Amino acid sequence: MDCKIRITGLNMDYTGSEEGESSLRVLSDVNLEVFENEFVSLLGPSGCGKSTLLRLIAGLEHDYEGEILLGGINPRHKRVPVCYMLQKDCLMPWRSMLSNVLLPIEIKKGDLKKAREEIKPLVQEFGLSGFENYRPRQLSGGMRQRAALLRTYLMDGEIMLLDEPFGSLDEITRMQMQDWLISVWEKHRKTVLFVTHDIDEAIYLSDRVVVLSDRPGTVNGVVQIDFERPRKRDMILTPQFSEYKKDILSLLASFPAW
Template identity: 50%
Template sequence: MPGYKLEVKGLSKTFDGHGKLSIVALQEVSLFVREGEFVSLIGPSGCGKSTLLDIVAGLTRPDEGDVLLDGASIVGLKGKVSYMPQKDVLFPWRTVLDNVIVPLEVQGINRKEAREKALSLLPVFGLGDFSDKYPPALSGGMRQRAAFLRTYLCGREILLLDEPFGKLDALTRRQMQQWLLDIWQNFQHAVLLVTHDVDEAIMLSNRIYVLSARPGRVIAEVEVPLPRPRHAQMALSQEFTEIKARLLKALEEGSFGEVSNKKCLVISAS
């Protein structure tokens, strides 16, 4: 459909229990991300959020449904999107610079050219003074910056982010959220973010999808009309508080099965 960078259509996925009880992870999940849009996905633990990202990234095949990128199916195809998993998976024997150029090397770009390209971006990503440092010497926030730059250098127009700040302390997490907002504002890539943090989802997103408890189904789509650029003080506003209340209500209903027979609820700002 015109304007949809990414479209997920009716995805269902069941994991075979190999003699034990099979697990229905996702059930008829549909969502979309527009060009340059920031969309978040929230839901209870175990509801299939990471599984959905794995399917979009081509790492797992769904039992039913399709994933479209610019209108073309990418089911089972790797390398069509940039994907940052929960763990930064930086190589401890490589410097920051040589870690972030990995996707460029995979694409066949020689190391000298790859380094030149990455060096021009290190200051933008707050890593200008850390090019020769090794991952064990970095703080959690710096490691995540490096992982994000590596994801960005994959060169794809949509970024999948799976709980990128989940293991950081509260202050660092808030700083990284603001940093991510600034980076997104500069580059305007389409983003699909998985998070457990409702405040984080509101602060970053244009829209938020809520998944029910397993099997994961989309039970609400919430618009976030807060003006941009955004800042931490917005979390104290009445509009922010009202959006959070809607999301928490949807999460509570989805966790206890109260929406099992309902269609997705689209919640606008009005």
């Protein structure tokens, strides 16, 4: 299987903006591989550097030590397109849902009229039909997240970086969104790196869960999830699920007693 993301010996510091301000080590010796069509979750305490790691993979910052390769290409030398969804949905409030979603096409200077026709089945699949002309404030939280995900999906690139896409949703909506994401992913398959705080969510969705330490973030361990696909909700109630959860908790630095 092709390795789509390979990170080796990654260190990253945020240097203070004022002279004399000390720098902050955020990531320390991170090593990580994500293979083609894999769904990998990144789990770790708040502030451990998860969003920073995604920014580095997306090529938004280049000031780090170590190596990041995306499909064998170093994004420092050549831009590698990735689909990237920020921690906040970042929909533009003055644009309609559809014109928010079509932003990647607009940026690429693609054929918007054609895209509007072609996207119809996807708008349906993402549960947004009938709301094309609504502004983001007129949509529910789950719909806004699905619109942001659809926009992310339309970006170029085989790698999808999702930064806590369901973090702000209530539990029922979150579970619906997880089931929906998994069904969309099982159908369209991309390589996904998914950041979350939620252990159950990570186990339910992923092929592997990568557990990071407190800041400076480093990989404490990786838990392979062998549940068959399609995933079913009642997997959450099995002893195997509890075992995975226990393994993950013991890898989180804040639970040394496990």
